[in-house]
Amino acid sequence: MPGTTNILTINSGSSSIKFALYAAGEPPARLIRGKIDRIGLDDPTLTWTNSRTGDRQTYPAKASDIREAAFFLADWVAEQKGFDQVRAIGHRIVYGPGHSHAVFIDEALMNELHRNSVFDPDHLPGEIELIEIFRKRYPQLPQAACFDTSFHADMPRVAQLLPIPRRYDREGVRRYGFHGLSCAYILEELTRIAGAETANGRILLAHLGNGASITAIKNGRSIDTSMGFTPAGGIIMGTRPGDVDPCIVGHIISRDHLSTGQLNDLVNHQCGLLGVSEISPDMHDLLEKEGSDIRAVEAISLFCYQVKKWIGAFSAVLGGVGTLVFTGGIGENAAAIRWRICQGLEFLGIKVDEKRNAENASLISTTGSSVTIYVLPTDEEKMIATMVFRLLVAPDKKY
Numbered sequence: 001m002p003g004t005t006n007i008l009t010i011n012s013g014s015s016s017i018k019f020a021l022y023a024a025g026e027p028p029a030r031l032i033r034g035k036i037d038r039i040g041l042d043d044p045t046l047t048w049t050n051s052r053t054g055d056r057q058t059y060p061a062k063a064s065d066i067r068e069a070a071f072f073l074a075d076w077v078a079e080q081k082g083f084d085q086v087r088a089i090g091h092r093i094v095y096g097p098g099h100s101h102a103v104f105i106d107e108a109l110m111n112e113l114h115r116n117s118v119f120d121p122d123h124l125p126g127e128i129e130l131i132e133i134f135r136k137r138y139p140q141l142p143q144a145a146c147f148d149t150s151f152h153a154d155m156p157r158v159a160q161l162l163p164i165p166r167r168y169d170r171e172g173v174r175r176y177g178f179h180g181l182s183c184a185y186i187l188e189e190l191t192r193i194a195g196a197e198t199a200n201g202r203i204l205l206a207h208l209g210n211g212a213s214i215t216a217i218k219n220g221r222s223i224d225t226s227m228g229f230t231p232a233g234g235i236i237m238g239t240r241p242g243d244v245d246p247c248i249v250g251h252i253i254s255r256d257h258l259s260t261g262q263l264n265d266l267v268n269h270q271c272g273l274l275g276v277s278e279i280s281p282d283m284h285d286l287l288e289k290e291g292s293d294i295r296a297v298e299a300i301s302l303f304c305y306q307v308k309k310w311i312g313a314f315s316a317v318l319g320g321v322g323t324l325v326f327t328g329g330i331g332e333n334a335a336a337i338r339w340r341i342c343q344g345l346e347f348l349g350i351k352v353d354e355k356r357n358a359e360n361a362s363l364i365s366t367t368g369s370s371v372t373i374y375v376l377p378t379d380e381e382k383m384i385a386t387m388v389f390r391l392l393v394a395p396d397k398k399y
Contacts, residue, residue, distance in 0.1 A: 005392070006031070006085040008077065009384040011092040012130055014122045014268075015039045017069055021082055022385040024392070031082050033381065036073060039063040046076065066126035070133040078137075089134055089143045090388035092181060092380055093127055094231065095120035096147030097172055100154060102387040104395065105131060105143045113145075119230060121261075122268050144391055146384045151180030152215075152222040159224040175233075177225035179207045183215050185383040186325055189376055193362075194323075198372070201322040204314055206307060207378065208337070209328030210238035210281060214307065216314035224317050226310050232267050235306045238281030241271035242306065273299045283330045283337060304340040311341070315348050321371050324350060327378040335360060338375070 005024040010017065017036045022028035034048030044063035049056045063069035077083055090102075095116050103109065110131070117124040131143055152175075160174045183205055191199040203217040212235050215225040226234030226242075236242045253263060274281040277299035279289055289296035315321050326338055335357050342352045349370030357364040365373035390397065 004085045005087045005389075006082050007385045007388050008083070008086050008089045009092075009381040009388070010073075010089065010130055010134075011380055011384070012066065012123065012126045014126065015041075017066075017073060017126075017130070018381060019073060019077065020381040020385070021077070021080065021086070022382070023082075024087070024385070024389040026386070026389070028382060028385040028389060030382065030385075032080060036061050036063055036069050039069045040065055044069065046072070067129050067133070070126075070130045073130075074133055074137045086141060088388050088392055089138075089141055090146055090384040091127060091131060091143060092148065092384055093145045094123040094148045094178060095176075096145065096149045097176055098153075099145075099147045100150055102144055102146045102150070102391055104391065105145050109145060121264055123231075144388045146181060146387045148178045148180045149176045151183045152177030152225050155222050155224060162229070173229055175225070175228045177213070177215070177222065178227045178231045179211065179213045179215070179225075180222075181380040181383045182207050182327060182378040183217070183222065185379055186327055186376055187217065187220065188383075188386075190323065190325070190374070194372070194374075198323055202318040202320055203323045203325065204311055204318070204321050205325045205327065206311070206331055206341075207328040208307065208326065208331035208334075211240070212237045212242075212303075212307075212328065212330070214310040214314055216317050218318055224314060235310055236276070236303050237272045238283075239269045239272045239274045241267060241275070273303060276302060283334055287334070287336060300337070300340075304337060307341045308345065311345060311350075312348070321348060321350070324365075324371055324373045326373070326375045332375055332377050333360065338364070342373070 007022045007024050007028065009020045009022065016039060020033040021031045023031060030051040032048055032050055034046060036044060036046050038044045044061045045058050046061040047058040061069065062072045113124060113128050117128065134143060155177065161169065162174055164173065186205055187199055200220050205215045205217060207213050211231055213225060213227045214235065216223040228234065232240045234242045252258065258266065272281060273283065273286060277286055277295045279293065279296055280286060286296040286300050290300060326332065330337055339352060339357055342350050350373065351366040351369035352364055352373060353366045360375060362375055364375055365371060
C-alpha cells in the first residue's frame with residue numbers, strides 16, 4: 001500500500017466505547033488509545049493517551065446514549081493528528097454466527113447484523129450505530145467487522161450442540177463462544193514469547209474480567225469454550241450469571257411477571273458477582289469487603305470455584321494441559337484470585353509460584369510445574385488493527 005496507512009479501531013460496550021489509532025504494519029504500532037466512559041450517566045468522559053509520549057487527557061464527553069457518544073467520537077477523532085492517514089476502520093463485533101474470519105462491511109452484512117440484534121441487545125445495537133455514523137461521516141473509508149465468535153467457528157460439532165430440540169439447531173441456536181479476539185491475540189503472543197510448539201499445544205485460556213470465559217485450545221484451534229449462544233453463559237461474571245438451571249429462568253419470569261426486556265436486563269445487569277454479593281460487580285471492591293461481609297466472601301468463593309471446575313472439565317477435553325494463561329482485568333491483576341483458583345489443581349500439574357504470582361509476573365508457575373502458567377495482558381484493539389491491516393493487504397485471504 002503506497003503512503004502512510006493508519007487504522008482506527010473501535011470496540012463498543014454497553015456503556016463505553018474503546019478506540020485506538022494504529023500505524024499499520026506487522027505488528028501495528030499504537031499512536032493513541034482512548035475510551036468514552038460512563039455513557040448514559042451524568043458525567044460521561046473521554047480519556048485518551050498518546051502512546052508515544054505517555055501524555056494523558058480527560059474531559060467531559062457528550063454521551064447521553066451510545067448514539068450521541070458515537071457522534072461525539074466521530075467528530076473528536078477527526079481532529080486528531082494522524083486521522084487524515086486513516087485508510088480503514090475496524091470494529092469489534094461481538095455476535096457473528098457463520099463468520100470464520102474478519103470481513104469488510106457491506107449492505108448484506110449490515111442487514112445480517114440488524115437481524116442478529118435480538119440475540120445480543122447489549123452490544124449489537126451500539127455497534128451498528130457506530131458503523132452507520134462513521135459510514136455517513138466518512139463514506140470513503142472501508143470498515144471491517146472483526147467478530148468475537150470467529151475464533152470458535154470451527155469448534156467440533158459436539159462442542160457446538162445444545163441439548164434442546166433439533167429444530168432450534170437448524171435455526172442456528174448453538175454454542176458460539178465469545179472473547180475470540182482476545183483468544184486470537186493471546187495465541188499470537190504465546191507464539192512470540194514461547195514459540196510455535198507451545199502455541200500449538202494444549203492451552204487453557206482464562207479470560208477473567210467483567211465478562212469471563214474459559215477456552216480450550218489445541219493445535220491453534222478452539223476445541224471448546226464456556227460461553228454459549230450468548231455471552232451470558234458459562235462461568236459467573238460481573239453482572240451475568242453464567243450457566244443456571246433453565247427452569248430457574250421460568251420461575252423468575254412467572255414470579256416477577258417479567259417482560260423479555262426486563263429478563264434481559266436482569267440476566268445481563270443484575271446477576272453474577274453483583275447479584276450474589278449485593279455490593280458490586282467489581283472483584284477489587286469485593287476483595288476489599290471480604291474481611292467484613294459474608295456476601296463478598298461467598299461471591300468470590302463462587303467465582304473461584306466455578307473457574308476451577310471449568311479448568312478441570314476442559315483439561316479432560318484436551319487430554320491434559322501444557323499451558324494455562326490468565327488474562328482480562330481480573331486475570332491480569334488479581335493475584336489472590338489466581339492463587340485461589342489454582343489451589344487444589346496440583347494433580348493436573350498446575351503449580352503456582354507464590355512470589356511470582358504476588359508480583360504479577362508474566363510467568364507464575366513453579367520451576368517444577370508441568371503446566372506453564374502465564375499472566376498476559378490482552379489487547380483486542382491491537383488484534384483488530386492486525387486483522388484489518390491483513391485484509392487491506394490481501395482481502396481475499398481469511399484472518
